[in-house]
Structures are given as structure tokens and as C-alpha cells.
Amino acid sequence: ILERTVTSTDVKTITYIYEYYRMPADVLLMAIQYCVKKGKKDIRYIEKVCINWYDAGITTHTAAESFLKKSYEQAKMYHTIQKMFGIESRNRIGYGKKFIDQWYEEYHCSEDAIQLAFERTVKNTGKVAFAYTGKILSNWYEQGLKTIQDIEQKDGIRKPGSATEEKSYD
Numbered sequence: 001i002l003e004r005t006v007t008s009t010d011v012k013t014i015t016y017i018y019e020y021y022r023m024p025a026d027v028l029l030m031a032i033q034y035c036v037k038k039g040k041k042d043i044r045y046i047e048k049v050c051i052n053w054y055d056a057g058i059t060t061h062t063a064a065e066s067f068l069k070k071s072y073e074q075a076k077m078y079h080t081i082q083k084m085f086g087i088e089s090r091n092r093i094g095y096g097k098k099f100i101d102q103w104y105e106e107y108h109c110s111e112d113a114i115q116l117a118f119e120r121t122v123k124n125t126g127k128v129a130f131a132y133t134g135k136i137l138s139n140w141y142e143q144g145l146k147t148i149q150d151i152e153q154k155d156g157i158r159k160p161g162s163a164t165e166e167k168s169y170d
Contacts, residue, residue, distance in 0.1 A: 001032050002041050010043045017047060021054045030064045034071070077104055080111060084118055085128050096130040103134070107141040112148045 002010070014032075017023050023031075031053055035046045053059070058067050081087075081100050103109045109117075117136040121129050145151045 001029070001036055003036070004041065007043075013043045013047050017050045021050065021059075023050060023054060023059060024061065026061050027053070027059060027064045030061075030068065034068060074101075081114065084111075084115060087128075099130040099134045103137050107137055108146070109137055109141075110147070113137065113140065113146075113151065116148060116151065 014028065018025065018028060028050065031050050032046055035041065035049050040046070040049075053064070053067070056067075058064050078097070078100060081096065085096075087096075103114060114133070114137065117133045117140070118128075120136055121127075121133045125132055140146075140151060143154065145154055
């Protein structure tokens with residue numbers, strides 16, 4: 001898993017985590033795989049992750065699977081927003097994480113709604129602004145607007161070809 005020779009320090013640390021924290025072997029292996037996927041193969045980093053999992057109550061296979069699934073979905077969400085907002089570097093999204101978490105976890109926004117809010121932000125401000133996009137999404141959330149159709153209906157925007165659009169015979 002570590003893609004390197006296991007040292008005596010590695011063995012001692014893993015044994016310590018297994019015995020002291022009573023972390024099951026399968027959960028320990030899942031934590032190691034999680035770290036390696038993140039590009040972190042240092043045993044001290046792995047130890048810190050295992051201790052954090054223990055402190056967070058991630059001590060069973062089911063809890064670890066749940067955490068890993070949520071972590072994967074969150075990474076995918078961050079990547080989608082980075083791409084949408086034109087942010088190339090992973091580190092540059094740091095400030096926006098609290099907004100993104102709120103948009104998905106609290107407001108349950110769809111990617112389409114976030115995209116529309118982003119487009120309106122750029123149109124109105126001429127730049128990428130997480131706070132401005134967040135305010136738009138917050139207002140929609142408070143008004144109970146959950147879908148693009150709800151938002152367009154509220155704003156009086158109709159798509160071409162819709163049944164309510166007036167026909168021209170000019």
C-alpha cells in the first residue's frame with residue numbers, strides 16, 4: 001500500500017495504533033489507503049489521521065466507509081466548483097470551502113443552481129466572488145427556490161420554446 005519498504009518505525013507505529021487505540025486492522029488499512037490516495041505516505045501523517053479518526057469516532061468498518069464516501073463526494077464537489085470558477089490550484093479554494101460546504105450541505109444546492117449563481121456573480125461584479133455567489137444562493141434558499149425552474153419562474157425568465165411563450169407570426 002505504501003509503495004515502499006516498510007521500516008521498523010512504520011511497524012512500531014502501526015502496532016501502537018492497533019493496540020493503544022484498539023483500531024481494527026481493516027480500519028487501519030483503510031486509513032493508510034486514504035492517506036496514500038492523498039499522496040501522503042509518511043508514517044507520522046498516517047498516525048495523525050488514525051488518531052483524528054479515533055477522536056471522531058471512526059473506529060468501525062462501517063464508519064470508515066461512510067467517512068470515505070463523504071470525503072470522496074466532498075473532493076468531487078470541490079473539484080466541480082474549482083472547474084466552474086476557473087480555479088486551477090487545489091490550494092486556492094481554501095477560502096471558498098466554507099461557502100461550498102454550506103451550499104451543498106445546508107442549502108442542498110444543485111450544480112446547476114450554483115452555476116447560475118456564479119454566472120450572475122460574474123455578470124454583476126465582473127469577477128469570481130464566493131461571498132457574492134453565497135449571498136445569491138442564500139437568498140434563493142430562504143425563498144424556498146430549489147430548482148433552476150423555480151428560480152427562473154421567480155425571476156420571470158422563460159426559456160425559448162416554452163408553452164407560455166408568445167408566438168410571433170411576423
